[in-house]
Amino acid sequence: MSVAIKKAVVLLSGGLDSATVLAMAREQGFTAYTLAVSYGQRHSAEVLASARVAQTLGSVQHQVMQVNLHELGGSALTDRSIAVPEAPTTGIPVTYVPARNTLFLSLALGWAEVVGAYDIFIGVNAVDYSGYPDCRPEFVAAFEQLAQLATKAGVEGQRFKIHTPLISLSKAQIVTEGRRLGVDYAQTVSCYQADDEGRACNRCDSCRLRRAGFEAAGMVDPTRYQTAV
Amino acid sequence: MSVAIKKAVVLLSGGLDSATVLAMAREQGFTAYTLAVSYGQRHSAEVLASARVAQTLGSVQHQVMQVNLHELGGSALTDRSIAVPEAPTTGIPVTYVPARNTLFLSLALGWAEVVGAYDIFIGVNAVDYSGYPDCRPEFVAAFEQLAQLATKAGVEGQRFKIHTPLISLSKAQIVTEGRRLGVDYAQTVSCYQADDEGRACNRCDSCRLRRAGFEAAGMVDPTRYQTAV
Numbered sequence: 001m002s003v004a005i006k007k008a009v010v011l012l013s014g015g016l017d018s019a020t021v022l023a024m025a026r027e028q029g030f031t032a033y034t035l036a037v038s039y040g041q042r043h044s045a046e047v048l049a050s051a052r053v054a055q056t057l058g059s060v061q062h063q064v065m066q067v068n069l070h071e072l073g074g075s076a077l078t079d080r081s082i083a084v085p086e087a088p089t090t091g092i093p094v095t096y097v098p099a100r101n102t103l104f105l106s107l108a109l110g111w112a113e114v115v116g117a118y119d120i121f122i123g124v125n126a127v128d129y130s131g132y133p134d135c136r137p138e139f140v141a142a143f144e145q146l147a148q149l150a151t152k153a154g155v156e157g158q159r160f161k162i163h164t165p166l167i168s169l170s171k172a173q174i175v176t177e178g179r180r181l182g183v184d185y186a187q188t189v190s191c192y193q194a195d196d197e198g199r200a201c202n203r204c205d206s207c208r209l210r211r212a213g214f215e216a217a218g219m220v221d222p223t224r225y226q227t228a229v
Numbered sequence: 230m231s232v233a234i235k236k237a238v239v240l241l242s243g244g245l246d247s248a249t250v251l252a253m254a255r256e257q258g259f260t261a262y263t264l265a266v267s268y269g270q271r272h273s274a275e276v277l278a279s280a281r282v283a284q285t286l287g288s289v290q291h292q293v294m295q296v297n298l299h300e301l302g303g304s305a306l307t308d309r310s311i312a313v314p315e316a317p318t319t320g321i322p323v324t325y326v327p328a329r330n331t332l333f334l335s336l337a338l339g340w341a342e343v344v345g346a347y348d349i350f351i352g353v354n355a356v357d358y359s360g361y362p363d364c365r366p367e368f369v370a371a372f373e374q375l376a377q378l379a380t381k382a383g384v385e386g387q388r389f390k391i392h393t394p395l396i397s398l399s400k401a402q403i404v405t406e407g408r409r410l411g412v413d414y415a416q417t418v419s420c421y422q423a424d425d426e427g428r429a430c431n432r433c434d435s436c437r438l439r440r441a442g443f444e445a446a447g448m449v450d451p452t453r454y455q456t457a458v
Contacts, residue, residue: 074343099339102379106335110328114303139378149368150331152321
């Protein structure tokens with residue numbers, strides 16, 4: 001008897017959200033190909049974290065793609081001349097990286113087609129999402145449509161599905177679900193300006209959302225901070 | 230008196246088509262930011278050609294983005310274990326690079342947003358297009374829609390336009406138009422397996438289409454071939 005293998009490409013940044021997504025994809029029975037994108041972000045400790053998480057959660061292949069986005073600038077995450085904000089801001093924040101999720105999904109789509117996967121998982125979130133336009137359901141739907149038209153597999157009749165299992169969850173719901181699935185959040189790095197050991201600043205937007213999530217879920221926060229909290 | 234500057238990002242591979250597109254964008258009055266993507270393709274001479282063409286045709290900034298697509302494989306253009314075909318094939322050829330134009334347009338979109346350009350030019354062609362799905366008008370229209378939803382600029386009401394001035398031209402029409410605009414095709418490299426000096430193989434699909442284009446236009450073919458024709 002031969003059992004069909006369901007393959008998926010999972011975008012895995014090494015942060016809290018994408019680690020949870022990987023665990024969810026695995027629970028749904030997908031064989032996971034994990035993809036991290038190193039794009040000159042300040043928080044390269046996140047990329048190292050992605051490899052640890054990939055191994056722990058049973059990725060069959062972990063690929064790090066390198067893109068020199070920092071040469072384009074335009075974001076506090078890729079351009080060291082723009083400061084990462086340490087107080088809440090309104091509107092779309094300076095940590096927005098132009099067209100980032102479009103790029104990430106493009107790379108995932110290309111790899112998916114190569115390995116014969118028609119399911120792509122991405123940890124976008126429209127609740128605690130910091131106001132990024134490319135985390136909204138309408139963006140994801142538009143990319144799914146594009147994938148059909150962009151690829152040989154799509155033209156040949158395969159249906160690509162972009163899975164966004166976190167899209168309507170709060171941070172507290174995400175970590176609660178991740179705990180149930182055995183995610184070790186001590187392995188993950190969410191901070192926008194983590195140090196080389198992956199210790200978090202405890203001041204940026206991403207740190208604030210993460211900390212509040214553990215608090216709201218009534219869970220111990222395993223994050224390693226640069227200074228004691 | 231201050232004159233508004235119309236900026237555009239122009240994808241410039243260094244081949245015949247994109248050089249013509251750059252000349253057309255310049256004629257339409259756009260200040261051109263040119264973007265080449267080095268993705269581990271066999272024909273890296275093309276990337277060197279892009280810099281020469283950018284300078285000759287008045288690009289204000291030429292950016293080469295590096296992406297390690299060869300690590301994903303899946304195409305004769307990025308994987309040396311797959312041979313470039315030297316006879317016409319049917320269907321979508323093995324030179325198809327999964328999700329390539331989606332990736333290229335993502336990078337162009339990100340840079341466009343950084344420099345404040347809302348016009349992007351790409352030299353896709355639906356006539357002599359070798360059967361690639363991501364060269365079709367419906368793909369381009371879907372990407373334009375995505376761009377609105379994916380970006381801060383789009384959310385704030387800017388309209389992105391993807392210009393495809395070659396989409397319905399034959400190769401002969403393209404080179405005729407390029408000659409009128411002063412494009413020096415001796416600077417361009419189209420071959421899928423050009424040598425390090427940019428000399429063409431004269432056998433691959435891309436060489437065949439290019440040579441036939443000059444012939445049909447009644448123009449001298451300035452291509453430098455590896456062996457005398």
